[in-house]
Amino acid sequence: MKFEKITNISVDCVVFGYDTISKSLNVLLMKRYLESDKGSDILVNDHVLTGYHMHKNETLDDTATRVLKELTGLTNQYKKQFKAFGDPNRLSGEKDLIWIKHEGFNLRTITVAYYFLLKTEDVDLKNNKYQKQWFPINNLPEIGFDHEKIIFEAYEDLKIKCLAEPVIFELLPDKFTINEVHEVYQSVLDINIDNRNFRRKLINKKYIIPLDEKQVGVSKKPAQLYMFSKDIYKKMFQKNYLINI
Amino acid sequence: MKFEKITNISVDCVVFGYDTISKSLNVLLMKRYLESDKGSDILVNDHVLTGYHMHKNETLDDTATRVLKELTGLTNQYKKQFKAFGDPNRLSGEKDLIWIKHEGFNLRTITVAYYFLLKTEDVDLKNNKYQKQWFPINNLPEIGFDHEKIIFEAYEDLKIKCLAEPVIFELLPDKFTINEVHEVYQSVLDINIDNRNFRRKLINKKYIIPLDEKQVGVSKKPAQLYMFSKDIYKKMFQKNYLINI
DNA sequence: AAAACAAACGTAAAAATGACGTTTAAAATT
């Protein structure tokens, strides 16, 4: 067994979820367990991303999709492969059994990292076999391996992506209010945006479609609900070339 | 040997070079050779990217930098890791000796792909041990493996990058004219841009600095030379948040 | 001196942005 693999490939997934109630961008992490030599699990006092090794005949995308499915039960979420991490020393700080086993053999573990976008509420935390939990992006717990670096780089990529494309709607329910979009942008980009100007800009987009519905169950004036039309967006953006330097 | 590796990692490099004379964005490719069993090389009638396997104690970035150095002699060029390719069937069309050897063992080759930006003229094609050659991005020859897909995805990433950041100057000499910048943008983005409006927009940027120099050796009115200041750009762009959706 | 021609400048209307103040509609309270 020891000699079978010198290079080890895994896929790690950063799951971003937006919580409309607390208005925060969260990351889904799980408590870290290690297999001990005796077969029982050892709990380490930190959190990590979910990652798995690739199955035979699986593409990288397949593996990422499978990881998300196993973790959350969800499929068809927005997914982006954003970086591969392969420093020879990326796990050198670890003193765990699983790595020590291979130490003499110059084991290198390369991970291809993905991030997913979804709504916090879509994940059922009951029946929690992975001990998974949401953490706000700006208040993370102790993170194992080099996963803090991976989360940070995923977040940087996400911010840039949000400025260039309407991926923000992946973090919101199908029907949303303008103020909700406003709040997600502020949370994700970590900046203040003038609500009135933002509202005007958004409402003028042809792919932001007002519905014949309003919020229900709110204790103040209920807000107009809108939806985002990916189709209209795609048609409009064929010839966009705003050089933004 | 056969059992040592089941997963194979390599780094492939898409080298983009802009040619100020022909005004085209080019890709550097090399003729494909294979090692035969008898030790001599077999020439295949197509072109491929340059890629290598990682050395021990090398980061992915190190490997990419080494590949470029060996291919072109250049260091310190703009470099971006843009995607990992790991489909189990990505090389399945290949009937080459080197792969057939491993066929029974379900060999998977994952490649981490980078692209580089530089000036065509900086690469010396004399003493050409790799039989490397520039090809215009929109007139590529027959490409081996799945490298056409990799080139295409690199180009898509480059276009998006150019819209968001001033990486275009990596393709130009230190001193350039406004018209040259105009031409690179048109070549890379494959669109027409009004020259007068473009000129005004660029000249108004504080990080585009006019020099006390003009073109020499041109047969018409010589143009003003400019330079790009990365320092000024960085200082100015700290708080930019133009949501461009 | 004149011609040729790319480089460089100009202008005016339209659209987008930034920074604010004001009104409105529904629910809750009196």
Add this chain to the structure above:
DNA sequence: AATTTTAAACGTCATTTTTACGTTTGTTTT
């Protein structure tokens, strides 16, 4: 039933940026 409360929604105006063009200028070549 009227009043209060408060978030939602609209409005304005000055400034900046963009779009779509026409015109002038400065070298080199003829």
